Amino acid sequence: MSKRTAVIGAGVMGETLLSGLIRAGRSAEDLVVVEKREERAAELAAKYGVPVVADVAAAAEADTVLLVVKPQDMADVLAEIGPALRPGQLLVSLAAGITTSFIESRVPAGVAVVRVMPNTPALVDEGMAAISPGTHCDEGHLVEAEDLLTSVGHVVRVPEKQQDAVTAISGSGPAYIFFVVEAMIEAGVHLGLPRTIAHELAVQTVVGSAAMLRETNEHPAVLREQVTSPGGTTAAALRELEVHRVRAAFLAALEAARDRSAELGS
16 A cells, blocks of 8 residues: 655645655655645646645645644644644654754654755755654654655755754755855856856856766865866965865854754754
8 A cells, every 4th residue: 555645835845845756656646735825726736636735634644744844834833733643653844943852742652753954956856855863763764754855866864963064064055056156157257258158157067066076976175186287277266265264164154054053943
């Protein structure tokens, strides 16, 4: 008998997971979506052929429930669905900063909770998700969570105490990359390139560099040195980055993101 999965929250990430699961071969009949806005519900039902319901508690009949809601909405959603949950069910939370203990204190004892930190490249099936088990999780629950999330990218397991650091690196990480690419494009325009050309050069350089990191499995320092000829253009540019303490700024930025993640979860 196939397992039934419910998705609570049909925003960008919720729809991303829904479409990824369908592309990965999950039957629409084994999925249910909770969406209270009628227009949005009709849109999702027409687009994916899945049942869409307004009642959060109705999703509790599923074997696995994905909570893809904003952190500030989590308590209200748990108040609605909690009484309908049963021991052994899998509850997967994608809400930033929300701890497994917070969720477990609001659902029946024995409900298996998995905390996830996803990121937006899941939109193009290149996501990076880190998962952490709650008190009642067994290996089967973790494997099921991994199976769901690999439909839109890669998954790693981490202790929950490391989730704030994960948030700083991969959760917020795409914004850092976009920031760097934006700066490269602006620099290209400043140096006399048409914006369209500068955009294509910067974007493909990042895509190609990421592919090299993945496929060669070399340390980034090794690949950087391969590009850096003594006394050359790259060396001149890297010297300026070091003078302006870009490496130190990244460290400080990620520490700030980690600390803010911890604040949100407290």
